Amino acid sequence: MAEFLGTGPSLRANPFGPGPADAANLLAPRHRSQIASIAASLQFPRGRLIYREGSDADCVFILANGVVKSFRDLPSGKRPVMTFLFADDMFGLAQNGRYMNSTQAITPVTLYSIDAAALADMLRRDAELAVQILCKVTHELRSALRHAVLLTRRDALGRVTMFLSMLEQHSQPGPNSIIQLPMSRSDAANYLGLSLEAVSRAMSLLERSEVIAFEGRRNVRVVDRTRFDKIATAL
Amino acid sequence: MAEFLGTGPSLRANPFGPGPADAANLLAPRHRSQIASIAASLQFPRGRLIYREGSDADCVFILANGVVKSFRDLPSGKRPVMTFLFADDMFGLAQNGRYMNSTQAITPVTLYSIDAAALADMLRRDAELAVQILCKVTHELRSALRHAVLLTRRDALGRVTMFLSMLEQHSQPGPNSIIQLPMSRSDAANYLGLSLEAVSRAMSLLERSEVIAFEGRRNVRVVDRTRFDKIATAL
DNA sequence: CGATGACTTGACTTCGCTCAAAGACAGTGG
DNA sequence: CCACTGTCTTTGAGCGAAGTCAAGTCATCG
Secondary structure (H helix, E strand, O other): OHHHHOOOOOOEEOOOOOOOOOOEEOOOHHHHHHHHOOEEEEEEOOOOEEEOOOOEOOEEEEEEEOOEEEEOOOOOOOOOEEEEEOOOOEEOOOEOOEOOOEEEEOOOEEEEEEEHHHHHHHHHHOHHHHHHHHHHHHHHHHHHHHHHHHHHOOOHHHHHHHHHHHHHOOOOOOOOOEEEOOOOHHHHHHHHOOOHHHHHHHHHHHHHOOOEEEOOOOEEEEOOHHHHHHHHHOO | OOOOHHHOOOOEEOOOOOOOOOOEEOOOHHHHHHHHOOEEEEEEOOOOEEEOOOOEOOEEEEEEEOOEEEEOOOOOOOOOEEEEEOOOOEEOOOEOOEOOOEEEEOOOEEEEEEEHHHHHHHHHHOHHHHHHHHHHHHHHHHHHHHHHHHHHOOOHHHHHHHHHHHHHOOOOOOOOOEEEOOOOHHHHHHHHOOOHHHHHHHHHHHHHOOOEEEOOOOEEEEOOHHHHHHHHHOO
16 A cells, blocks of 8 residues: 555645745654555556546545646536646545545556545544644645636736746756646646647747747746746736 | 624634535634634724735734735736635735735725734644634635636636626625625726726626616626526536 | 716727647557 | 557637727715
Protein backbone atom coordinates (compact mmCIF):
# COMPACT_ATOMS: atom_id res chain seq x y z
CA MET A 1 0.00 0.00 0.00
CA ALA A 2 1.32 3.37 0.97
CA GLU A 3 4.52 1.79 2.20
CA PHE A 4 5.66 1.71 -1.36
CA LEU A 5 6.41 5.41 -1.36
CA GLY A 6 7.91 5.08 2.05
CA THR A 7 7.46 8.51 3.48
CA GLY A 8 3.73 8.82 2.99
CA PRO A 9 1.63 11.67 1.65
CA SER A 10 2.70 15.28 1.86
CA LEU A 11 1.00 18.62 1.33
CA ARG A 12 2.32 21.98 0.28
CA ALA A 13 0.84 25.33 1.18
CA ASN A 14 1.64 28.73 2.55
CA PRO A 15 1.10 29.01 6.28
CA PHE A 16 -1.14 31.69 7.74
CA GLY A 17 1.45 33.50 9.73
CA PRO A 18 4.54 35.36 8.57
CA GLY A 19 7.17 33.13 7.09
CA PRO A 20 9.07 32.30 3.93
CA ALA A 21 7.33 33.49 0.82
CA ASP A 22 6.89 30.14 -0.84
CA ALA A 23 4.96 27.06 -0.01
CA ALA A 24 6.37 24.75 2.61
CA ASN A 25 5.65 21.16 3.42
CA LEU A 26 2.85 21.10 5.92
CA LEU A 27 2.85 17.65 7.40
CA ALA A 28 5.12 16.53 10.18
CA PRO A 29 6.56 13.02 9.75
CA ARG A 30 4.24 11.71 12.40
CA HIS A 31 1.22 13.06 10.51
CA ARG A 32 2.45 11.61 7.28
CA SER A 33 2.70 8.13 8.64
CA GLN A 34 -0.55 8.59 10.51
CA ILE A 35 -2.35 9.40 7.28
CA ALA A 36 -0.43 6.71 5.43
CA SER A 37 -1.89 4.19 7.86
CA ILE A 38 -5.40 4.86 6.56
CA ALA A 39 -4.41 5.51 2.94
CA ALA A 40 -3.94 3.35 -0.10
CA SER A 41 -1.57 4.26 -2.86
CA LEU A 42 -3.06 4.01 -6.34
CA GLN A 43 -1.77 4.39 -9.87
CA PHE A 44 -3.88 5.72 -12.71
CA PRO A 45 -2.97 5.85 -16.36
CA ARG A 46 -3.32 9.01 -18.41
CA GLY A 47 -6.95 9.79 -19.13
CA ARG A 48 -8.50 7.66 -16.43
CA LEU A 49 -11.41 9.11 -14.46
CA ILE A 50 -10.78 9.18 -10.74
CA TYR A 51 -14.29 9.97 -9.62
CA ARG A 52 -17.42 11.35 -11.12
CA GLU A 53 -19.41 14.38 -10.04
CA GLY A 54 -22.36 13.41 -7.88
CA SER A 55 -21.08 10.02 -6.78
CA ASP A 56 -20.66 9.11 -3.13
CA ALA A 57 -17.62 10.78 -1.67
CA ASP A 58 -15.99 7.92 0.15
CA CYS A 59 -12.43 9.05 -0.23
CA VAL A 60 -10.24 12.09 -0.09
CA PHE A 61 -7.16 12.07 -2.30
CA ILE A 62 -3.66 13.41 -2.08
CA LEU A 63 -1.72 13.56 -5.29
CA ALA A 64 1.81 12.15 -5.04
CA ASN A 65 2.80 12.90 -8.61
CA GLY A 66 1.30 13.57 -12.00
CA VAL A 67 -1.39 16.06 -12.93
CA VAL A 68 -5.15 15.83 -12.47
CA LYS A 69 -7.91 18.04 -13.80
CA SER A 70 -11.12 18.76 -11.95
CA PHE A 71 -14.08 19.68 -14.13
CA ARG A 72 -17.84 19.73 -14.47
CA ASP A 73 -20.05 18.35 -17.18
CA LEU A 74 -22.68 20.84 -18.21
CA PRO A 75 -25.90 20.05 -20.03
CA SER A 76 -24.66 22.00 -23.04
CA GLY A 77 -21.71 19.67 -23.41
CA LYS A 78 -19.27 22.27 -22.14
CA ARG A 79 -16.66 21.05 -19.70
CA PRO A 80 -15.25 23.91 -17.70
CA VAL A 81 -12.05 22.94 -15.93
CA MET A 82 -12.12 24.28 -12.41
CA THR A 83 -8.58 23.44 -11.35
CA PHE A 84 -5.51 21.54 -12.28
CA LEU A 85 -4.05 19.57 -9.41
CA PHE A 86 -0.36 18.90 -8.95
CA ALA A 87 1.84 16.91 -6.59
CA ASP A 88 1.01 17.46 -2.91
CA ASP A 89 -2.44 18.79 -3.68
CA MET A 90 -5.46 17.41 -1.91
CA PHE A 91 -8.85 16.94 -3.55
CA GLY A 92 -12.17 15.22 -3.19
CA LEU A 93 -13.62 17.20 -0.32
CA ALA A 94 -17.31 16.57 -0.43
CA GLN A 95 -20.50 18.48 0.03
CA ASN A 96 -23.23 16.53 1.77
CA GLY A 97 -21.44 13.31 1.00
CA ARG A 98 -21.19 13.84 -2.75
CA TYR A 99 -18.35 14.95 -4.96
CA MET A 100 -18.97 18.35 -6.52
CA ASN A 101 -17.04 17.71 -9.73
CA SER A 102 -15.33 15.03 -11.70
CA THR A 103 -11.59 14.44 -11.73
CA GLN A 104 -9.44 12.83 -14.34
CA ALA A 105 -5.75 12.02 -14.65
CA ILE A 106 -4.15 13.96 -17.47
CA THR A 107 -0.77 12.30 -17.00
CA PRO A 108 -0.07 8.98 -15.31
CA VAL A 109 -0.57 9.69 -11.63
CA THR A 110 0.17 8.22 -8.26
CA LEU A 111 -2.17 9.21 -5.51
CA TYR A 112 -3.15 8.38 -1.98
CA SER A 113 -6.72 7.44 -1.44
CA ILE A 114 -7.87 8.14 2.09
CA ASP A 115 -11.09 6.92 3.61
CA ALA A 116 -13.10 10.06 4.28
CA ALA A 117 -14.75 8.86 7.47
CA ALA A 118 -11.46 7.69 8.93
CA LEU A 119 -9.82 10.98 8.05
CA ALA A 120 -12.66 12.96 9.60
CA ASP A 121 -12.21 10.91 12.73
CA MET A 122 -8.53 11.53 12.77
CA LEU A 123 -9.02 15.27 12.37
CA ARG A 124 -11.44 15.40 15.24
CA ARG A 125 -8.82 13.82 17.46
CA ASP A 126 -5.80 15.75 16.31
CA ALA A 127 -6.22 19.50 16.27
CA GLU A 128 -2.73 20.05 14.95
CA LEU A 129 -3.48 17.96 11.91
CA ALA A 130 -6.83 19.65 11.41
CA VAL A 131 -5.13 23.02 11.34
CA GLN A 132 -2.67 21.78 8.72
CA ILE A 133 -5.48 20.60 6.52
CA LEU A 134 -7.27 23.87 7.10
CA CYS A 135 -4.16 25.62 5.92
CA LYS A 136 -4.09 23.54 2.77
CA VAL A 137 -7.72 24.15 1.94
CA THR A 138 -7.21 27.86 2.48
CA HIS A 139 -4.33 27.67 0.07
CA GLU A 140 -6.60 26.14 -2.53
CA LEU A 141 -9.23 28.75 -1.83
CA ARG A 142 -6.70 31.43 -2.66
CA SER A 143 -5.76 29.73 -5.86
CA ALA A 144 -9.43 29.51 -6.84
CA LEU A 145 -9.74 33.24 -6.21
CA ARG A 146 -6.73 33.90 -8.40
CA HIS A 147 -8.35 31.82 -11.08
CA ALA A 148 -11.42 34.01 -10.86
CA VAL A 149 -9.29 37.12 -11.21
CA LEU A 150 -7.60 35.62 -14.24
CA LEU A 151 -10.99 35.01 -15.80
CA THR A 152 -11.98 38.65 -15.53
CA ARG A 153 -9.30 39.54 -18.06
CA ARG A 154 -10.85 39.88 -21.46
CA ASP A 155 -7.86 39.45 -23.67
CA ALA A 156 -6.82 35.96 -24.66
CA LEU A 157 -3.18 36.93 -24.74
CA GLY A 158 -3.17 38.04 -21.14
CA ARG A 159 -5.08 35.02 -19.89
CA VAL A 160 -2.76 32.61 -21.63
CA THR A 161 0.35 34.37 -20.41
CA MET A 162 -0.93 34.41 -16.86
CA PHE A 163 -1.66 30.74 -17.22
CA LEU A 164 1.87 30.00 -18.37
CA SER A 165 3.19 31.98 -15.48
CA MET A 166 1.09 29.91 -13.11
CA LEU A 167 2.35 26.69 -14.67
CA GLU A 168 5.90 27.87 -14.33
CA GLN A 169 5.59 27.54 -10.58
CA HIS A 170 4.75 23.88 -10.95
CA SER A 171 7.62 23.05 -13.30
CA GLN A 172 11.06 21.99 -12.19
CA PRO A 173 12.62 25.16 -10.85
CA GLY A 174 15.50 25.22 -13.31
CA PRO A 175 16.98 28.66 -13.85
CA ASN A 176 16.55 28.08 -17.56
CA SER A 177 12.87 27.73 -16.79
CA ILE A 178 11.25 25.35 -19.15
CA ILE A 179 7.52 25.43 -18.57
CA GLN A 180 5.75 22.14 -19.01
CA LEU A 181 2.22 22.04 -20.35
CA PRO A 182 0.90 18.67 -19.27
CA MET A 183 -2.62 19.39 -20.50
CA SER A 184 -4.09 19.64 -23.97
CA ARG A 185 -4.89 22.99 -25.54
CA SER A 186 -8.50 22.10 -25.12
CA ASP A 187 -8.14 21.55 -21.37
CA ALA A 188 -6.25 24.80 -21.09
CA ALA A 189 -9.00 26.56 -23.05
CA ASN A 190 -11.66 25.15 -20.75
CA TYR A 191 -9.71 26.36 -17.76
CA LEU A 192 -9.20 29.80 -19.26
CA GLY A 193 -12.73 30.29 -20.51
CA LEU A 194 -11.50 30.58 -24.09
CA SER A 195 -11.97 28.58 -27.21
CA LEU A 196 -9.23 26.14 -28.03
CA GLU A 197 -8.42 28.19 -31.12
CA ALA A 198 -7.99 31.35 -29.12
CA VAL A 199 -5.46 29.62 -26.89
CA SER A 200 -3.57 28.34 -29.88
CA ARG A 201 -3.55 31.76 -31.52
CA ALA A 202 -2.38 33.48 -28.36
CA MET A 203 0.51 31.05 -28.02
CA SER A 204 1.45 31.43 -31.66
CA LEU A 205 1.46 35.16 -31.22
CA LEU A 206 3.69 34.94 -28.15
CA GLU A 207 6.03 32.75 -30.12
CA ARG A 208 6.04 34.96 -33.22
CA SER A 209 6.79 38.02 -31.14
CA GLU A 210 9.63 36.11 -29.50
CA VAL A 211 8.37 36.29 -25.96
CA ILE A 212 8.39 32.52 -25.63
CA ALA A 213 9.81 29.62 -27.64
CA PHE A 214 8.34 26.18 -28.01
CA GLU A 215 10.38 23.04 -27.66
CA GLY A 216 7.81 20.60 -28.84
CA ARG A 217 4.17 21.38 -28.24
CA ARG A 218 4.18 20.79 -24.54
CA ASN A 219 7.30 22.65 -23.47
CA VAL A 220 7.80 26.37 -23.44
CA ARG A 221 10.79 28.49 -22.62
CA VAL A 222 10.46 32.14 -21.70
CA VAL A 223 12.74 34.06 -24.03
CA ASP A 224 11.92 37.64 -23.12
CA ARG A 225 11.24 37.65 -19.41
CA THR A 226 10.57 41.35 -19.23
CA ARG A 227 7.84 41.39 -21.81
CA PHE A 228 6.48 38.10 -20.53
CA ASP A 229 6.01 39.47 -17.03
CA LYS A 230 4.61 42.68 -18.39
CA ILE A 231 1.89 40.87 -20.28
CA ALA A 232 1.22 38.48 -17.39
CA THR A 233 0.75 41.15 -14.75
CA ALA A 234 -0.50 44.04 -16.86
CA LEU A 235 -4.10 43.45 -16.02
CA MET B 1 -28.94 33.85 11.44
CA ALA B 2 -27.09 36.27 13.56
CA GLU B 3 -30.06 38.23 14.82
CA PHE B 4 -28.93 38.15 18.42
CA LEU B 5 -25.51 39.56 18.62
CA GLY B 6 -25.41 38.56 22.23
CA THR B 7 -25.01 34.92 21.36
CA GLY B 8 -21.77 35.40 19.49
CA PRO B 9 -20.69 34.74 15.95
CA SER B 10 -22.12 32.00 13.80
CA LEU B 11 -21.14 30.35 10.54
CA ARG B 12 -23.13 28.66 7.85
CA ALA B 13 -21.91 25.92 5.57
CA ASN B 14 -22.72 22.52 4.22
CA PRO B 15 -21.16 19.71 6.20
CA PHE B 16 -18.93 17.15 4.50
CA GLY B 17 -21.04 14.12 5.21
CA PRO B 18 -24.55 13.29 4.03
CA GLY B 19 -27.17 15.58 5.47
CA PRO B 20 -29.83 18.14 4.64
CA ALA B 21 -29.24 19.82 1.32
CA ASP B 22 -28.87 23.34 2.59
CA ALA B 23 -26.38 25.06 4.77
CA ALA B 24 -26.64 24.55 8.50
CA ASN B 25 -25.24 26.49 11.39
CA LEU B 26 -21.86 25.10 12.18
CA LEU B 27 -20.95 26.37 15.59
CA ALA B 28 -22.12 24.84 18.83
CA PRO B 29 -23.15 27.36 21.50
CA ARG B 30 -20.00 26.62 23.43
CA HIS B 31 -17.89 27.47 20.38
CA ARG B 32 -19.82 30.62 19.77
CA SER B 33 -19.18 31.97 23.21
CA GLN B 34 -15.63 30.75 23.09
CA ILE B 35 -14.99 32.75 19.94
CA ALA B 36 -16.98 35.66 21.30
CA SER B 37 -14.56 35.81 24.19
CA ILE B 38 -11.71 36.75 21.86
CA ALA B 39 -13.81 38.79 19.43
CA ALA B 40 -14.87 42.40 19.26
CA SER B 41 -18.08 43.46 17.57
CA LEU B 42 -17.66 46.35 15.16
CA GLN B 43 -19.95 48.49 13.04
CA PHE B 44 -18.96 49.92 9.69
CA PRO B 45 -20.92 52.37 7.58
CA ARG B 46 -21.61 51.75 3.91
CA GLY B 47 -18.50 52.20 1.82
CA ARG B 48 -15.93 51.90 4.58
CA LEU B 49 -12.83 49.87 3.91
CA ILE B 50 -12.31 47.04 6.38
CA TYR B 51 -8.76 46.15 5.46
CA ARG B 52 -6.44 46.71 2.59
CA GLU B 53 -4.63 44.13 0.49
CA GLY B 54 -1.09 43.59 1.66
CA SER B 55 -1.53 44.94 5.17
CA ASP B 56 -0.73 42.87 8.24
CA ALA B 57 -3.39 40.29 8.84
CA ASP B 58 -4.01 40.71 12.54
CA CYS B 59 -7.64 39.73 12.53
CA VAL B 60 -10.07 37.29 11.06
CA PHE B 61 -13.64 38.51 10.62
CA ILE B 62 -17.05 36.97 10.81
CA LEU B 63 -19.87 38.96 9.28
CA ALA B 64 -22.94 39.26 11.48
CA ASN B 65 -25.02 41.23 9.02
CA GLY B 66 -24.71 43.41 5.98
CA VAL B 67 -22.76 42.75 2.82
CA VAL B 68 -19.05 43.07 2.15
CA LYS B 69 -17.12 42.89 -1.08
CA SER B 70 -13.64 41.49 -1.42
CA PHE B 71 -11.58 42.81 -4.32
CA ARG B 72 -8.15 43.54 -5.66
CA ASP B 73 -6.68 46.72 -7.01
CA LEU B 74 -4.83 46.12 -10.23
CA PRO B 75 -2.21 48.40 -11.76
CA SER B 76 -4.53 49.09 -14.68
CA GLY B 77 -7.14 50.54 -12.37
CA LYS B 78 -9.41 47.53 -12.72
CA ARG B 79 -11.00 46.25 -9.55
CA PRO B 80 -12.12 42.69 -9.94
CA VAL B 81 -14.49 41.63 -7.19
CA MET B 82 -13.56 38.19 -5.98
CA THR B 83 -16.48 37.54 -3.66
CA PHE B 84 -19.42 39.11 -1.96
CA LEU B 85 -19.68 38.17 1.69
CA PHE B 86 -22.94 37.80 3.55
CA ALA B 87 -24.07 37.15 7.11
CA ASP B 88 -22.26 34.24 8.76
CA ASP B 89 -19.40 34.33 6.30
CA MET B 90 -15.84 34.38 7.50
CA PHE B 91 -13.05 36.32 5.82
CA GLY B 92 -9.58 37.68 6.30
CA LEU B 93 -7.61 34.44 6.23
CA ALA B 94 -4.06 35.43 5.53
CA GLN B 95 -1.16 34.20 3.50
CA ASN B 96 2.20 34.63 5.19
CA GLY B 97 0.68 37.13 7.57
CA ARG B 98 -0.73 39.45 4.89
CA TYR B 99 -4.23 39.94 3.55
CA MET B 100 -4.55 38.84 -0.05
CA ASN B 101 -7.23 41.33 -1.03
CA SER B 102 -9.09 44.36 0.20
CA THR B 103 -12.54 44.31 1.72
CA GLN B 104 -15.14 47.02 1.89
CA ALA B 105 -18.60 47.30 3.37
CA ILE B 106 -21.21 47.84 0.68
CA THR B 107 -24.04 48.16 3.17
CA PRO B 108 -23.77 49.10 6.83
CA VAL B 109 -22.32 46.02 8.47
CA THR B 110 -21.81 44.47 11.85
CA LEU B 111 -18.93 42.12 12.17
CA TYR B 112 -16.85 40.26 14.67
CA SER B 113 -13.19 40.97 14.63
CA ILE B 114 -11.14 38.09 15.99
CA ASP B 115 -7.49 38.22 16.86
CA ALA B 116 -5.80 35.87 14.42
CA ALA B 117 -3.13 34.59 16.79
CA ALA B 118 -5.67 33.90 19.51
CA LEU B 119 -7.91 32.09 17.07
CA ALA B 120 -5.02 30.00 15.76
CA ASP B 121 -4.25 29.09 19.34
CA MET B 122 -7.80 28.14 20.01
CA LEU B 123 -7.95 25.95 16.93
CA ARG B 124 -4.82 24.11 17.91
CA ARG B 125 -6.43 23.24 21.21
CA ASP B 126 -9.89 22.37 19.99
CA ALA B 127 -9.99 19.90 17.13
CA GLU B 128 -13.77 20.02 16.94
CA LEU B 129 -13.67 23.75 16.33
CA ALA B 130 -10.87 23.40 13.81
CA VAL B 131 -12.96 20.93 11.84
CA GLN B 132 -15.89 23.36 11.85
CA ILE B 133 -13.73 26.12 10.48
CA LEU B 134 -12.30 23.71 7.94
CA CYS B 135 -15.80 22.96 6.86
CA LYS B 136 -16.55 26.65 6.42
CA VAL B 137 -13.43 27.31 4.39
CA THR B 138 -14.25 24.34 2.19
CA HIS B 139 -17.67 25.85 1.68
CA GLU B 140 -16.08 29.06 0.50
CA LEU B 141 -13.75 27.14 -1.74
CA ARG B 142 -16.75 25.59 -3.42
CA SER B 143 -18.36 28.93 -3.94
CA ALA B 144 -15.15 30.27 -5.47
CA LEU B 145 -15.17 27.33 -7.85
CA ARG B 146 -18.76 28.08 -8.79
CA HIS B 147 -17.75 31.64 -9.46
CA ALA B 148 -15.05 30.40 -11.81
CA VAL B 149 -17.59 28.27 -13.64
CA LEU B 150 -19.88 31.25 -13.95
CA LEU B 151 -17.07 33.23 -15.50
CA THR B 152 -16.53 30.70 -18.24
CA ARG B 153 -19.95 31.57 -19.68
CA ARG B 154 -19.50 33.96 -22.50
CA ASP B 155 -22.95 35.48 -22.68
CA ALA B 156 -23.74 38.42 -20.47
CA LEU B 157 -27.36 37.34 -20.15
CA GLY B 158 -26.42 33.99 -18.68
CA ARG B 159 -23.88 35.40 -16.29
CA VAL B 160 -26.25 38.01 -14.96
CA THR B 161 -29.09 35.53 -14.54
CA MET B 162 -26.82 33.09 -12.73
CA PHE B 163 -25.74 35.96 -10.52
CA LEU B 164 -29.33 36.84 -9.66
CA SER B 165 -29.98 33.24 -8.89
CA MET B 166 -27.04 33.20 -6.54
CA LEU B 167 -28.24 36.36 -4.82
CA GLU B 168 -31.66 34.85 -4.41
CA GLN B 169 -30.22 32.41 -1.91
CA HIS B 170 -29.04 35.27 0.24
CA SER B 171 -32.31 37.17 0.21
CA GLN B 172 -35.06 36.68 2.72
CA PRO B 173 -36.60 33.36 1.76
CA GLY B 174 -40.04 34.77 1.08
CA PRO B 175 -42.16 32.66 -1.25
CA ASN B 176 -42.68 35.79 -3.32
CA SER B 177 -38.95 35.83 -3.77
CA ILE B 178 -37.77 39.37 -4.04
CA ILE B 179 -34.10 39.36 -4.84
CA GLN B 180 -32.12 42.14 -3.26
CA LEU B 181 -29.17 43.64 -5.07
CA PRO B 182 -27.14 45.29 -2.34
CA MET B 183 -24.27 46.15 -4.68
CA SER B 184 -23.95 48.68 -7.46
CA ARG B 185 -24.09 47.65 -11.11
CA SER B 186 -20.46 48.43 -11.27
CA ASP B 187 -19.61 46.03 -8.44
CA ALA B 188 -21.74 43.37 -10.05
CA ALA B 189 -19.96 43.94 -13.35
CA ASN B 190 -16.57 43.59 -11.68
CA TYR B 191 -17.70 40.36 -10.11
CA LEU B 192 -19.08 39.03 -13.37
CA GLY B 193 -16.20 40.06 -15.55
CA LEU B 194 -18.46 42.27 -17.64
CA SER B 195 -18.66 45.95 -18.35
CA LEU B 196 -21.16 47.85 -16.28
CA GLU B 197 -23.12 48.58 -19.44
CA ALA B 198 -23.36 44.91 -20.33
CA VAL B 199 -24.86 44.19 -16.91
CA SER B 200 -27.35 46.96 -17.35
CA ARG B 201 -28.32 45.79 -20.82
CA ALA B 202 -28.72 42.20 -19.69
CA MET B 203 -31.02 43.26 -16.87
CA SER B 204 -33.03 45.50 -19.16
CA LEU B 205 -33.42 42.62 -21.56
CA LEU B 206 -34.57 40.28 -18.81
CA GLU B 207 -37.08 42.88 -17.78
CA ARG B 208 -38.32 43.63 -21.33
CA SER B 209 -38.81 39.93 -21.98
CA GLU B 210 -40.76 39.70 -18.73
CA VAL B 211 -38.54 37.18 -17.02
CA ILE B 212 -37.97 39.52 -14.10
CA ALA B 213 -39.52 42.76 -12.87
CA PHE B 214 -37.77 45.55 -11.05
CA GLU B 215 -39.17 47.18 -7.95
CA GLY B 216 -36.75 50.01 -7.72
CA ARG B 217 -33.25 49.52 -9.01
CA ARG B 218 -32.08 47.27 -6.24
CA ASN B 219 -34.97 44.84 -5.98
CA VAL B 220 -35.93 42.20 -8.49
CA ARG B 221 -38.81 39.79 -8.62
CA VAL B 222 -38.73 36.68 -10.74
CA VAL B 223 -41.82 36.74 -12.93
CA ASP B 224 -41.27 33.76 -15.16
CA ARG B 225 -39.52 31.18 -13.04
CA THR B 226 -39.33 28.61 -15.79
CA ARG B 227 -37.51 30.79 -18.25
CA PHE B 228 -35.39 32.28 -15.49
CA ASP B 229 -34.10 28.88 -14.41
CA LYS B 230 -33.61 27.86 -18.00
CA ILE B 231 -31.34 30.82 -18.67
CA ALA B 232 -29.54 30.44 -15.36
CA THR B 233 -28.71 26.77 -15.76
CA ALA B 234 -28.47 26.52 -19.55
CA LEU B 235 -24.75 26.78 -19.62
C1' DC C 1 -34.96 71.84 -5.36
C1' DG C 2 -30.75 71.54 -7.30
C1' DA C 3 -26.50 68.85 -7.59
C1' DT C 4 -23.98 64.71 -7.57
C1' DG C 5 -23.46 60.18 -8.55
C1' DA C 6 -25.65 55.91 -10.35
C1' DC C 7 -27.86 53.96 -14.03
C1' DT C 8 -29.63 53.39 -18.84
C1' DT C 9 -29.46 53.72 -23.72
C1' DG C 10 -27.40 54.33 -28.30
C1' DA C 11 -23.66 54.07 -32.04
C1' DC C 12 -19.48 52.20 -33.35
C1' DT C 13 -15.41 49.11 -32.86
C1' DT C 14 -12.99 45.18 -31.56
C1' DC C 15 -11.97 40.67 -30.30
C1' DG C 16 -13.01 36.10 -29.61
C1' DC C 17 -16.23 32.40 -31.25
C1' DT C 18 -17.80 29.38 -34.92
C1' DC C 19 -17.12 26.79 -38.88
C1' DA C 20 -13.91 24.72 -41.96
C1' DA C 21 -9.74 22.74 -43.63
C1' DA C 22 -5.01 21.69 -43.57
C1' DG C 23 -0.87 20.39 -40.87
C1' DA C 24 1.86 17.89 -37.10
C1' DC C 25 2.39 14.21 -33.93
C1' DA C 26 2.16 9.46 -31.48
C1' DG C 27 1.03 4.91 -31.38
C1' DT C 28 0.06 0.70 -34.11
C1' DG C 29 0.86 -2.98 -36.88
C1' DG C 30 2.81 -4.57 -41.01
C1' DC D 1 11.74 0.82 -39.96
C1' DC D 2 8.05 2.99 -41.99
C1' DA D 3 3.47 3.89 -43.59
C1' DC D 4 -1.14 4.50 -41.60
C1' DT D 5 -4.62 6.40 -38.73
C1' DG D 6 -6.78 8.94 -35.37
C1' DT D 7 -6.12 12.81 -32.44
C1' DC D 8 -4.45 17.10 -31.34
C1' DT D 9 -3.13 21.47 -33.11
C1' DT D 10 -2.63 25.32 -36.13
C1' DT D 11 -4.41 28.63 -39.34
C1' DG D 12 -7.92 31.16 -42.00
C1' DA D 13 -12.49 33.77 -42.99
C1' DG D 14 -16.69 35.74 -41.45
C1' DC D 15 -19.91 36.95 -37.84
C1' DG D 16 -21.81 38.29 -33.59
C1' DA D 17 -21.58 39.73 -28.90
C1' DA D 18 -19.44 42.56 -25.63
C1' DG D 19 -16.40 46.64 -24.94
C1' DT D 20 -15.77 51.62 -25.39
C1' DC D 21 -17.20 56.22 -25.92
C1' DA D 22 -20.72 59.45 -25.36
C1' DA D 23 -25.16 61.36 -24.12
C1' DG D 24 -29.00 61.40 -21.62
C1' DT D 25 -32.16 59.92 -17.52
C1' DC D 26 -33.09 58.82 -12.87
C1' DA D 27 -32.56 58.81 -7.91
C1' DT D 28 -30.79 60.31 -3.58
C1' DC D 29 -29.21 63.57 -0.33
C1' DG D 30 -27.98 67.67 1.16
